[in-house]
Amino acid sequence: GQNIDQPTEMTATEGAIVQINCTYQTSGFNGLFWYQQHAGEAPTFLSYNVLDGLEEKGRFSSFLSRSKGYSYLLLKELQMKDSASYLCAVTDSNYQLIWGAGTKLIIKP
Amino acid sequence: EADIYQTPRYLVIGTGKKITLECSQTMGHDKMYWYQQDPGMELHLIHYSYGVNSTEKGDLSSESTVSRIRTEHFPLTLESARPSHTSQYLCASSGTGDTGELFFGEGSRLTVL
Numbered sequence: 001g002q003n004i005d006q007p008t009e010m011t012a013t014e015g016a017i018v019q020i021n022c023t024y025q026t027s028g029f030n031g032l033f034w035y036q037q038h039a040g041e042a043p044t045f046l047s048y049n050v051l052d053g054l055e056e057k058g059r060f061s062s063f064l065s066r067s068k069g070y071s072y073l074l075l076k077e078l079q080m081k082d083s084a085s086y087l088c089a090v091t092d093s094n095y096q097l098i099w100g101a102g103t104k105l106i107i108k109p
Numbered sequence: 110e111a112d113i114y115q116t117p118r119y120l121v122i123g124t125g126k127k128i129t130l131e132c133s134q135t136m137g138h139d140k141m142y143w144y145q146q147d148p149g150m151e152l153h154l155i156h157y158s159y160g161v162n163s164t165e166k167g168d169l170s171s172e173s174t175v176s177r178i179r180t181e182h183f184p185l186t187l188e189s190a191r192p193s194h195t196s197q198y199l200c201a202s203s204g205t206g207d208t209g210e211l212f213f214g215e216g217s218r219l220t221v222l
Contacts, residue, residue: 033210042199042213043152087152091209101151 002026004100006088011106012078020073020086020103028093034062034073035087037102043087046073075105083107112136115200115214122190123222130185130217132200141183142211144199145169152199158183190221 004024012018024032031050035043049055049064049071061074073086085102092098113134122128134141143156154167158177172194173187183202187194197218201211 031208033208035211042216043211044213045208045210048208048210085149095209097154097211099152102149104149 002092002098004088004090004098006086006100006103008101009104009106011108012075014078014080014107014109016078017074017076018078018105020075020088020105022071022073022088022100024069024071024088024090024098024100026090026092026098029066030091030093030095032062032064032071032091033087033089033097034060034071035089037085037087039084046086078107080107080109113200113202113212113214115198115217117217118215119218119220121220121222124189124191126190126221128187128190128219130198130200130219132183132185132214133181134183134202134212134214135181136202136204136212137180138202138204138212139180140203141177142201142203143167143173143175143183143185144201145171146197146199148197156185190219192221195219195221 006022034046037043047062054063059076064071085104087102088100090098116131139160141158144152146152153169155169155171156175158164197216199216200214203211
């Protein structure tokens, strides 16, 4: 079956750095997405990786290793507004999106 | 900026009622989706469409139906609502850009008493 694993919850301190990991087992691979979802709101797009390596976008970076079925989202200079769930999703060989359950990130002052 | 709209945002209804959740997008996207999400849980795809007159069921068994008569409009209908239908329903669309990222509406939170 197809599966995406992420930690359920993580806690970090304001101003620090946090890395959220995602491992996947899917039938084929056509890209990996990270979305941010604040409580009670819809997900918003953060990043997309289809080739191995690091994609940097401001305070957020996303890394992909296709051979390991692994990605991480790196958040730097954490702010209180970064408290949210972070969803990892993979597009499989049929171009269907497979979603992880999300990682709830709690930022403490 | 994403332009995808859902109505109603919140709805409380009694068991057995028929409801339609509306979703419209002004981006000209061919692909549209309906997801169901309970608090703190993952997104479950219930319906999708790749264009006008095209609809498919998703991974999650659902008693709802959809239609796609116009590109911009993708309504979801429950013929007879039950308490088990209480959830958040998210509509999304995607274009033919490089990433195929999804743009989500703000969601419709349904409570069936």
